[in-house]
Each structure stands twice: as C-alpha cells, then as structure tokens.
Amino acid sequence: IRSMFHVHLLCDMFARVVDAQRLVGRARQILGRDVYVHQSRINYKPGFRAKGFDWHSDFETWHDEDGMPEMAAISVSIGLTDNLHYNGVLMIIPGSHKNFVNCVGETPDDNYKKSLKKQDVAVPSDEALRRLAGGDGITASTGRAGWVTWFDCNTMH
Numbered sequence: 001i002r003s004m005f006h007v008h009l010l011c012d013m014f015a016r017v018v019d020a021q022r023l024v025g026r027a028r029q030i031l032g033r034d035v036y037v038h039q040s041r042i043n044y045k046p047g048f049r050a051k052g053f054d055w056h057s058d059f060e061t062w063h064d065e066d067g068m069p070e071m072a073a074i075s076v077s078i079g080l081t082d083n084l085h086y087n088g089v090l091m092i093i094p095g096s097h098k099n100f101v102n103c104v105g106e107t108p109d110d111n112y113k114k115s116l117k118k119q120d121v122a123v124p125s126d127e128a129l130r131r132l133a134g135g136d137g138i139t140a141s142t143g144r145a146g147w148v149t150w151f152d153c154n155t156m157h
Contacts, residue, residue, distance in 0.1 A: 008040040023076065023148075030074055030150070038062065038073060042080070045088030052088070054123045057096070059153040060103055061122050071100075073153035081145050090149060090157060093129075094136040097152035101128045124156065132156055 007014040017023065018037050027035045039062070045052065058075050062068040083089045101124045124132075141149040151157065 003041050003043050005039070005041045007042050008037055014040065017078070026150070027074060027076070031072060033072070038066070038068070047084075047087030055093075055129055055156055056103075056123055057101065057154045057156050060101070062153065064122055071152070071154050075151050075153055075155070075157075077141065077149040077151075079143055079145055079147040079149075083142050083144075083147060085140055085142060090141040092139050092141055092149075092151060093132045093156040094139050096132040096135075096156035097154040099132065100154060101132070101156070129156070 004010075008018040009015070018040060024035060043053070059068065059071050059073065062073070077090055081087075103122045103124055141147075143149075
C-alpha cells in the first residue's frame with residue numbers, strides 16, 4: 001500500500017490532529033478565511049527502494065479531479081517519522097507557487113487510482129521544471145518526526 005486516504009475519518013488520533021487549534025488557527029491565519037480538510041492521507045515513502053511521486057502541484061490535481069475552483073488552499077505535511085535526505089523526504093521548489101503551470105492532457109475519471117502508482121497526467125513538462133527550479137533550486141523538507149511543512153497548494157513538489 002502506497003497511500004491511505006481519509007485518515008482523519010479512519011483514526012481518532014488523526015481526527016484530533018486536523019482539529020488541533022494550533023494547526024487550524026495557523027491555516028485560518030494564512031488563508032484569511034475559514035478552513036476545512038479537503039484531503040488527508042498517509043503516503044508511505046521508504047528510502048533507498050522507494051518509488052517517489054512525480055512532480056506536481058496539489059492544486060492542479062484538486063482542480064482537475066475534484067473541481068476546486070481557486071488556489072485558496074494550503075498543503076500541510078506532518079512527518080510521522082524522521083524525514084532525512086535518504087528516506088523519501090518531500091522535495092519542494094521554493095517560489096514555484098507564484099507561477100501556475102498548466103499541465104497538458106485530460107484527466108481521466110478515477111485517475112487517482114492509477115496516479116498513485118504512476119502519474120501520467122497533470123504533471124509539468126521537464127522544461128517547466130527546469131524553469132521553476134532555476135530560481136531558488138529545490139529544497140528538501142527535512143526534520144524530525146512531528147516536523148510540519150506548510151506550503152501553498154500551487155507549490156511544485
């Protein structure tokens with residue numbers, strides 16, 4: 001199993017995490033409005049032999065597959081284990097949220113079933129990635145278990 005969805009509905013501990021006022025309050029502060037959980041999931045990304053996720057922005061996927069109308073969302077990644085350079089760490093292109101990258105191709109129905117194995121649509125071109133990474137490079141979101149990474153829903157990661 002590579003990903004498990006709706007974890008805040010399946011597990012009381014994760015339900016408490018998404019209701020924690022430290023997180024909810026910060027999300028409201030960042031977005032300037034009330035917030036809700038659009039998606040929760042656990043991604044299993046072991047190091048060395050892991051198969052990563054293709055570069056993407058969450059908004060591109062949420063817009064195409066879920067109909068999210070605008071980029072008024074943030075993504076929050078909470079490390080359940082230590083996130084180090086060698087064990088499947090989240091990679092982010094800083095500043096990429098300022099540039100929407102329209103990815104070609106039509107998203108098929110139930111794309112999420114296939115995209116968790118290999119994402120073929122809603123991924124940026126190599127040229128777009130080179131352009132975005134040419135600014136501030138690529139950052140590895142490293143930290144100890146419990147480390148929280150906040151990023152705009154349009155951030156390439």
